[in-house]
Amino acid sequence: MKTKTFIKSAKALQSITIALILTTALFTLPNLSNARVYLELDSPNLRRIPLAVAPLQPLCGASLNDDIAGLGRKILIDDLEFSTFFELLQDTANYLEKPQSCNISPGTFDYSNWSLIGAELLIKAGYSLSGKTLVAEFRLYDTLEGKMLIGKRYRSRAQNIRLLFHKFTNLVVEEITGLPGEFTSKIAFCGRLHGEPAQELYSCDYDGHELRQVTRNRSINVSPAWSKDTNKLLYTSYRNHNPDLYMIDFMKGKEVLVTNRKGLNVAADWSADDRHLTLMQRYDDHSEITIIDSTTGQSLRRLTNSQASQASPCWSPDNSQIAFVSDRSGTPHIYVTAVTGGPWRRLTKQDAYNADPDWSAHNDKVVFTSRVDGIFQICTINADGTGYRQLTFTRNNCEAPCWSPNGRHILFTKKINKIRQLMVMDEKGRNLKQITFDKIEKKGPSWSANR
Amino acid sequence: MYSDSDTVLESTNYKFNNKVELNATPKKESPMKATKVVLALALTASLLFAFTSCTCKPELEEEKIGQPAAMTTPSAITPAPAIIKPAVVASGVVTIGDRVVDIGDRVFPVYFDYDKAELRSDTRETLGKLAQWLKVNPAIGLRIDGHCDERGSNEYNLALGETRAASAQKYLVYLGISPDRFEILSYGEEKPSCSDSNESCWSQNRRVDFTITAK
Structure with missing residues (x-):
């Protein structure tokens, strides 16, 4: 039995306890000894738990605001549907409760109203807007056992409504699975308007909202990579006429040059402890894989020494191996070598063009781009070379895949109406969703852990 | 990453200077001219456009409100050295x-x-x-x-x-x-x-x- 279950997880228990200690003034402590197992993530036939999101209501005494109520409920539903753990019960018109009846707290409503329509879990939320300050209260209930699982109150500026609701849905997913949701993660990518010479970095939320421009140097910027602690973003810029590696440090509010070695300094990937980087650098007039110190930029090791070109290195989650692309067989394929160097092992044998590997931090799978019958598709393979699986079957090129922070989703680009957009699907290629719809051509996305 | 015991959430929503203008129309220029524009702009790019300063307030508070932790976003970037445009030996x-x-x-x-x-x-x-x-x-x-x-x-x-x-x-x-x-x-x-x-x-x-x- 894995620990990724509600009651078996010490972490979940601890977090429940802390959450409830914090909120004892508001809420009563549930009887943990009877808590049920909700989801076992490793189960082959994962059951979706029926969950209802009650219409949002003003907190007692606050005034009605349809915009907040509508948007807030949509964020809750979209997040929880994205997680793939829940069956969202949408038919709120038949709910037996009176709306706006100040009944989100335990004891103010009847659980059977909800269990009767099939909901095993229930989310109730209330809000109050005063000036620009938004207060939101959330409750997650187990309607079968008739008890509250989470109670939270957040306060923020109203413009942060998405963040505020994402914070709560992270907790809901963690409560049920033992792993937090991915809803406060950030995606960074390179973007370009059609025909423009400049390519800048942008960021957005996991769902494509909150789009922001990160760089404004009017040069060509490529290959963003979030540090594992999410505080730093690496990227390569041509603004000094050489592809140099820069690091934005969001905690210190500054940017530093990591390395400006002559030639390529691109496709950097962070080690699990953020101390080292692996990247492409020029040796003997072609691209090789190297390892450098992430703070000083000092070269630690040239990992490959080949007549061919190497590209796109990424670390294995235990930091012991590096997967990368090499064209030494004539066309690009993915290889694996020990982080200390040594012989290579060829990982991909299918088709003639495999590139852009990303190694999942949570299972031993590598996701990559493969050219199948002339079209680039997203595929996965086990790190031991078994289990090759094509996940997309499309006539439009799909490229540059990367794993979500918990390894349950894959982000990639797909050409739609002549523009590469960001797409997300689950690890098995289901639940495909386009998350960006604007005119910016998007490349090379990187997905951070929750910030 | 997320801790329930935090009473004040740290830098959860870093904020960059401006919203993206999605309707900006690309300038129509010849490739050659565009190249020169890039060169010219590169000189001033990091100084003018890299990041504008932003002293952001904490984005979100949870439960009891303490003194918000200070949070900054990129405000100063090491300016790139001025680029000397390659000497053009011949033209035409x-x-x-x-x-x-x-x-x-x-x-x-x-x-x-x-x-x-x-x-x-x-x-x-x-x-x-x-x-x-x-x-x-x-x-x-x-x-x-x-x-x-x-x-x-x-x-x-x-x-x-x-x-x-x-x-x-x-x-x-x-x-x-x-x-x-x-x-x-x-x-x-x-x-x-x-x-x-x-x-x-x-x-x-x-x-x-x-x-x-x-x-």
Whole structure:
């Protein structure tokens, strides 16, 4: 039995306890000894738990605001549907409760109203807007056992409504699975308007909202990579006429040059402890894989020494191996070598063009781009070379895949109406969703852990 | 990553300076002019456009409100040293062998087959003429930029572009030009000369082009 279950997880228990200690003034402590197992993530036939999101209501005494109520409920539903753990019960018109009846707290409503329509879990939320300050209260209930699982109150500026609701849905997913949701993660990518010479970095939320421009140097910027602690973003810029590696440090509010070695300094990937980087650098007039110190930029090791070109290195989650692309067989394929160097092992044998590997931090799978019958598709393979699986079957090129922070989703680009957009699907290629719809051509996305 | 015991959430929603203007229409300019614009702007880019300062307030508070933790976003970026634009040795029309070429501050490109860095016969012929011209203009140095079309991995294309530039350099050295007159650089698929998605456009993008760097 894995620990990724509600009651078996010490972490979940601890977090429940802390959450409830914090909120004892508001809420009563549930009887943990009877808590049920909700989801076992490793189960082959994962059951979706029926969950209802009650219409949002003003907190007692606050005034009605349809915009907040509508948007807030949509964020809750979209997040929880994205997680793939829940069956969202949408038919709120038949709910037996009176709306706006100040009944989100335990004891103010009847659980059977909800269990009767099939909901095993229930989310109730209330809000109050005063000036620009938004207060939101959330409750997650187990309607079968008739008890509250989470109670939270957040306060923020109203413009942060998405963040505020994402914070709560992270907790809901963690409560049920033992792993937090991915809803406060950030995606960074390179973007370009059609025909423009400049390519800048942008960021957005996991769902494509909150789009922001990160760089404004009017040069060509490529290959963003979030540090594992999410505080730093690496990227390569041509603004000094050489592809140099820069690091934005969001905690210190500054940017530093990591390395400006002559030639390529691109496709950097962070080690699990953020101390080292692996990247492409020029040796003997072609691209090789190297390892450098992430703070000083000092070269630690040239990992490959080949007549061919190497590209796109990424670390294995235990930091012991590096997967990368090499064209030494004539066309690009993915290889694996020990982080200390040594012989290579060829990982991909299918088709003639495999590139852009990303190694999942949570299972031993590598996701990559493969050219199948002339079209680039997203595929996965086990790190031991078994289990090759094509996940997309499309006539439009799909490229540059990367794993979500918990390894349950894959982000990639797909050409739609002549523009590469960001797409997300689950690890098995289901639940495909386009998350960006604007005119910016998007490349090379990187997905951070929750910030 | 997330802790329930936090009473005040730290830097959860970093904020950059401006919302993105999605409806901005791309400027229509010739590729050559656009290149010059980039050069000119690069001089001031990091100073003017890198990041504007932003002292953001904490974004979200949870339960009891304490003193919010200070949070900053990138406000100052190490300015890039001013770029000295390569000296343009010659401008206008020059004669190379029997060809008359408007070089401006660059020389004509040579082209490659898809996914290949090998020199085609027409490429070798063009490079041969370039080598002759370099012999009679010994003061000229060249930056050799390797490019790819948009298909395939961007990062692998950066490696491929470098190999293409190196192939062209190697051939020029083979023809008797000193290697220290060249620098190579790869743009992969990031600096297309044509931005449509069709073979005629792709074939123009699979190229190595040359920029005069010194005299």
